Amino acid sequence: MAPSHLTYSPYVLPVIVEGNRSVVVDERLRELEPLAWKFVVDFARDNRLQTKEHDTDNPDSVAPA
Numbered sequence: 001m002a003p004s005h006l007t008y009s010p011y012v013l014p015v016i017v018e019g020n021r022s023v024v025v026d027e028r029l030r031e032l033e034p035l036a037w038k039f040v041v042d043f044a045r046d047n048r049l050q051t052k053e054h055d056t057d058n059p060d061s062v063a064p065a
Contacts, residue, residue: 012040027054 008014011026011033023040030037044051 009036011036024054 009029011029013024013026015022015024017024025037025040029040043049
């Protein structure tokens with residue numbers, strides 16, 4: 001039986017960015033769970049997904065909708 005709701009890592013958040021379904025991955029994941037970080041990066045590359053790093057000079061560069 002399927003669970004009634006999904007749970008997400010506190011370091012990975014599904015959002016809508018500029019009308020596009022997106023996933024924001026907290027950079028802390030890189031140090032906390034290197035294999036999880038590698039999986040996410042490899043998955044994006046293998047599936048030719050567009051990636052964008054957060055611009056720390058512009059806090060609104062990637063904002064959850």
